[in-house]
Amino acid sequence: MxxxxxxxxxxxxxxxxxxxxxxxxxxxxxxxxxxxxxxxxxxxxxxxxxxxxxxxxxxxxxxxxxxxxxxxxxxxxxxxxxxxxxxxxxxxxxxxxxxxxxxxxxxxxxxxxxxxxxxxxxxxxxxxxxxxxxxxxxxxxxxxxxxxxxxxxxxxxxxxxxxxxxxxxxxxxxxxxxxxxILDKANTESYGHPAPAKVSLTVEKGPFIVISGHDLRDLKLLLDQTRDKGINIYTHGEMLPAHAYPALRAYPQLKGNFGTAWQNQQQEFDGLPGPILFTTNCLMPVKDSYSDRVFTTGEVAYPGMVYIGEPKDFSAVINKALELGGYKEDHPMTGINGGKEVTTGFARNTVLAAAETVVNAVKAGAIKHFFLVGGCDGAKTGRNYYTDFVKQSPKDSIILTLACGKYRFNDLDIGEIGGLPRIMDMGQCNDAYSAIQVAIALADAFKCGVNDLPLTMVLSWYEQKAVSILLTLLYLGIQNIYLGPSLPAFVSPTVLNFLVEKFAITPISTPEADLAKILAK
The missing domain is CATH 1.20.1270.20 (Substrate Binding Domain Of Dnak; Chain:A; Domain 2)
Structure with a gap:
């Protein structure tokens, strides 16, 4: 291979x-x-x-x-x-x-x-x-x-x-x-515009199902089929932002979020007393301790696991949840930094509704910089950089985030500015569209280009959706992107030099050095 x-x-x-x-x-x-x-x-x-x-x-x-x-x-x-x-x-x-x-x-x-x-x-x-x-x-x-x-x-x-x-x-x-x-339109017209939501990391006692991936339609179908069955639903990974959509969080059995980012699933699912439904990437090789409770759908498949095709009848998942019974008592979990809840739902409508507050805070000096710290998480060493970067970011800065890279720091409490949380989770990786719209709106408000804003993108990548998003940012002419934890192996020195010279892409180094370089401008 x-x-x-x-x-x-x-x-x-x-x-x-x-x-x-x-x-x-x-x-x-x-x-x-x-x-x-x-x-x-x-x-x-x-x-x-x-x-x-x-x-x-x-x-x-x-x-x-x-x-x-x-x-x-x-x-x-x-x-x-x-x-x-x-x-x-x-x-x-x-x-x-x-x-x-x-x-x-x-x-x-x-x-x-x-x-x-x-x-x-x-x-x-x-x-x-x-x-x-x-x-x-x-x-x-x-x-x-x-x-x-x-x-x-x-x-x-x-x-x-x-x-x-x-x-x-x-x-x-x-x-x-x-x-x-188009996907933003599909999601918002189907489920409403996301609004901020606090999401618990505790799994309540009783039967439950964990749903992972990105596909909101699959979640909606699962919620319909578990109505009044005494089964709670917990999102996992990139499904977390589903809690922000009004039509989805209206279901009382959508309780909270299970665990952290995708690369921790083999430990977090070990012996789990509930089934897991994978709707998209990111599935890892399944361990024996939970192989009898993994179900896949859509384009996801794994040898020996039960696959559920169209029409999406999730009875097998529901029956497994009832059979396993869940935890006998409430099961508190925490994020990577010990937090007991996370917040999501700061998509473009929410942020732009507060645009006047944001602009005034910038003009008054209360907000001096915006960082978009997001992208894919992964198992490779070096990703603690993103946690440390957020922890060390100045108190007069706002952290916008999206995709599963946020699990490195989304349970941190680093305070507020003018009633706005300093960490704003904008959603899934595809919600880079929201981040772009916010950046364009801020540039319009200050009558400048996006590259002239006090905005720095500090991105982590893992898979191919991150590649497509990076290419979108380059198409828009956005410069001075910090990229890590390593550069793509498939980018040749010649192509890398072109990207560096034209777009000033910079490999991450240390949080201290990168913050000093960014804030010195």
Whole structure:
């Protein structure tokens, strides 16, 4: 196998041999490459001979499947390969004889071409995840859908050089912004605009279900099916921001949040007296101590685990919750820093409603800097940087955060400014859209550009959605981004130099040194 699409890749270069650091085995990695190759040929055939909504769905689901920590099930991946091949044969009978694109042509290409094609591929994988979540709610956008075909076609073009690929990489950021906008619309029109909510970290006694991932539709269906059954629901990981949506928190059985970030699941789920439903990434290899209570749905699959497809009947999960019975007494848990509750729901509507307060606080000197500290969490050492950065941030600064990187510090109490909490959780990773809208609004209020604001982005990355968001920020021309805990292995020195020179991307160093550098400007 060869895989270097996530941040924790072996030795910072790439996973090879029998298994990846994420637990993905070599045969699974090869099947995911084969699926990508099948999608590339499907996109090529469909672009020339005509595509359908079914083709669009197959490509979105297939790209999502190949993201990190989504699908570990060889049979499930093999089935998607056959579906892609059958679709291209249905579009054009002669395509049945086509070979899948050989991904080795990308992995063995010149390092700069490999780097740019990797940015393009990993970026569209991240976009596909967001497109999928919008699609299941009935929201799509033709511009976004068409770009999947454009990007996949470009991956097969061996004559493409940097002049052709760089613009496509920047276009990926533009398309991701549009996709996040569509998903924001899908979520807010379906469940209302998020509003601040305090979320308990205590699991109450009695039967319960933990739901992990990002898919709000799955949570809504689970809440409908557990109504009046005496079963409580607890979010996990990136599902935490669901508590901020009015239509979801109206359910009395949506009680709180279980545990911390995704990389701690093997310890936190150990012997758990309740089932876990995974709706999206990030699933880790399942331990025997809780393997009988893991259920997957959507694009998530793991060998030996119960998979729940459409129509989403969660009876098996519900019955397992009743069978296990939950804790006999209330089970208090804490965040990484010992906090007993966390707050979420500071999406764009909430923050912009307080814009006058924020602007006045800046003009009065009460707020001197904004930091967006967020992104993916992960198991690799060095991520305590983000906790220490927030702890050491000046008391006259505001911390905006999103995605699961917030679990490093979201249970801290670092005070308020003018009635506003200094830590504002804006939501899931796709809610980078909210953060961008807030930044643009602040720039408008101060009649300056976003790069002229007292705003610094300090980002952590792990998987491919973080890649697509980074490309969106670069597309918008945002500079001086601090990125860590390490730089992507798939970015070649030449491409890195381009990004540093054009956008002033800076690898993180220490909280003390980085804060001193930022605040000295």
């Amino acid at each position: 060869f895989c270097f699409q996530c941040e924790q890749t072996a030795a910072g270069k790439g996973c090879a041999g029998k298994a990846g650091v994420c637990g993905k085995k070599d045969d699974t990695a090869l099947l995911q490459d084969q699926l990508t190759g099948a999608l590339i040929i499907l996109a090529k055939v469909a672009s020339r001979k005509g595509k359908t909504k079914n083709t669009d769905r197959i490509i979105v689901e297939g790209l999502f499947t190949t993201m990190t920590n989504v699908d570990f099930d060889n049979a499930a991946i093999a089935k998607k390969i056959e579906i892609a091949r059958a679709e291209r044969a249905a579009i054009f009978a002669e395509a049945a004889q086509c070979e899948d694109f050989d991904m080795e042509k990308i992995w063995q290409a010149h390092e700069d071409i490999r780097s740019l094609k990797s940015l393009l591929l990993f970026g569209v994988r991240g976009i596909a995840a967001y497109a999928y979540h919008g699609m299941v709610l009935g929201y799509t956008d033709q511009t976004v859908t068409d770009f999947f075909y454009t990007a996949l076609n470009a991956l097969s073009e061996e004559q493409y050089g940097m002049d052709e690929l760089l613009p496509l990489v920047m276009e990926t950021g533009k398309i991701n912004l549009k996709c996040m906008e």
